[in-house]
Amino acid sequence: MRPPQVLLLGFALLILAGTALLSLPAATSGGQRPDFLTSLFTATSAVCVTGLVVVDTGTYWSPFGQAVILLLIQIGGLGFMTAGTLFALLLGKRIGLRERLIMREALNQIDLGGVVRLAKYILLFTLVVESAAAAVLTLRWSADFGWPAALWRGVFHAVSAFNNAGLDIMGGFRSMMDYVADPWVNLGITVPIILGGLGFAVVADVQAKRRWGRLSLHTKIVLLTTLALLAGGFLAILALEWSRTLRDLPLGGKLLAAYFQAVVPRTAGFNTLDIAGLRSATQFLMIILMFIGASPGSTGGGIKTTTFYLLVLVAWCQSRGRGGVEAFRRRIPQDQADRALTVFLMGVGLVCGVTMLLLITEGADFLPTLFEVTSAFGTVGLSMGLTTELSPWGRLLIIFTMYTGRLGPLTVAFALAERRRKVYVRHPEEKLMIG
Numbered sequence: 001m002r003p004p005q006v007l008l009l010g011f012a013l014l015i016l017a018g019t020a021l022l023s024l025p026a027a028t029s030g031g032q033r034p035d036f037l038t039s040l041f042t043a044t045s046a047v048c049v050t051g052l053v054v055v056d057t058g059t060y061w062s063p064f065g066q067a068v069i070l071l072l073i074q075i076g077g078l079g080f081m082t083a084g085t086l087f088a089l090l091l092g093k094r095i096g097l098r099e100r101l102i103m104r105e106a107l108n109q110i111d112l113g114g115v116v117r118l119a120k121y122i123l124l125f126t127l128v129v130e131s132a133a134a135a136v137l138t139l140r141w142s143a144d145f146g147w148p149a150a151l152w153r154g155v156f157h158a159v160s161a162f163n164n165a166g167l168d169i170m171g172g173f174r175s176m177m178d179y180v181a182d183p184w185v186n187l188g189i190t191v192p193i194i195l196g197g198l199g200f201a202v203v204a205d206v207q208a209k210r211r212w213g214r215l216s217l218h219t220k221i222v223l224l225t226t227l228a229l230l231a232g233g234f235l236a237i238l239a240l241e242w243s244r245t246l247r248d249l250p251l252g253g254k255l256l257a258a259y260f261q262a263v264v265p266r267t268a269g270f271n272t273l274d275i276a277g278l279r280s281a282t283q284f285l286m287i288i289l290m291f292i293g294a295s296p297g298s299t300g301g302g303i304k305t306t307t308f309y310l311l312v313l314v315a316w317c318q319s320r321g322r323g324g325v326e327a328f329r330r331r332i333p334q335d336q337a338d339r340a341l342t343v344f345l346m347g348v349g350l351v352c353g354v355t356m357l358l359l360i361t362e363g364a365d366f367l368p369t370l371f372e373v374t375s376a377f378g379t380v381g382l383s384m385g386l387t388t389e390l391s392p393w394g395r396l397l398i399i400f401t402m403y404t405g406r407l408g409p410l411t412v413a414f415a416l417a418e419r420r421r422k423v424y425v426r427h428p429e430e431k432l433m434i435g
Contacts (some may be wrong), residue, residue: 004411007411008297018043023036027065028060038065045402049301049406051166051167052271063374073165077196118204122200136188137157138150138151140188161192164193164299165299166267166268167347180260182256183256190259197266201297229289245257260272266294287371287389347377354400376398377405379406
């Protein structure tokens, strides 16, 4: 089996294992056995770090069920190969070439060298960020829920935030809406989301080199694109919702709410505002942000920031009459531009295709349906309220979309395609009329 096929099978087996555990009566708060589709949907959402749910996580699942979901989020966010490698290293086992190849595919790395060292760094970085976020959230919620409940909530939401999952146990499908103007909760959730969405290689590069001029091209593009998307999203949401959903909030609350909702479409489905109550323009903006998603090698989904940047760069260079694609005095290989276009078109095709099928099976309005599908593809978890109303066919379609979105359309295509064969015949070239 090739690395993409191993990843495909590994995530599928992890989802099935989670489904089996969540199907136990002990996993629900009422002690009843949940139906298979509910367990499968929840396990897929947790493993694919999406956050869409058909039942309320905080009230439907027991502490045992919530612990299973938390474990699935952690393994799914880090990647099962990374988690397996770290476990093998703890046992003193040697990591072979085959495992390194699979890890390179899972972490979306270009070079094979250093993947084990990166895996060790991932473990340390994850522990530090999640522990710090859990401490902040626990201290804040200790006055509201008491120390034991606050500690569990702090740990659960810190792990869910860092892994860009968006699953919460606050109850009532309200996510963080009760803390819309609370700076500690806002920062305790959004900072881990941003750090988890940058990509582990980017964080390691920044920590190792510490100077802009020494950073790799990949790191520079990720940081600039992330900053531009966050700033643009913040300003747009603030302007669009100032006199609507933000109307009754004080100035500080308005700024925090706009900031929070600009961060979470980057593949973490928490919310402090009612998503269904936003303007249609704001909802469509969030669809765009969800489709772009986080960065390669991170815990998030979407077509990735580098893909978006490269597509814009190609269009800019072509419009300027340049023969190649260049950024920061570096020439980007043509095959990477082709790969970016392929990822974009496959993502658009998947979202459009599933949206069309859901419009047939569910009979819902277009915008909520498109929002739901894009949220599943980008492994975000935000919803306008359609998730809980899905039919069995609708649930299966969203499960497939979450699974494909977590792995990436191109990885799925490579896994299902035949091995590449060398082409010995090249046909004559003929130009087309474009535009």
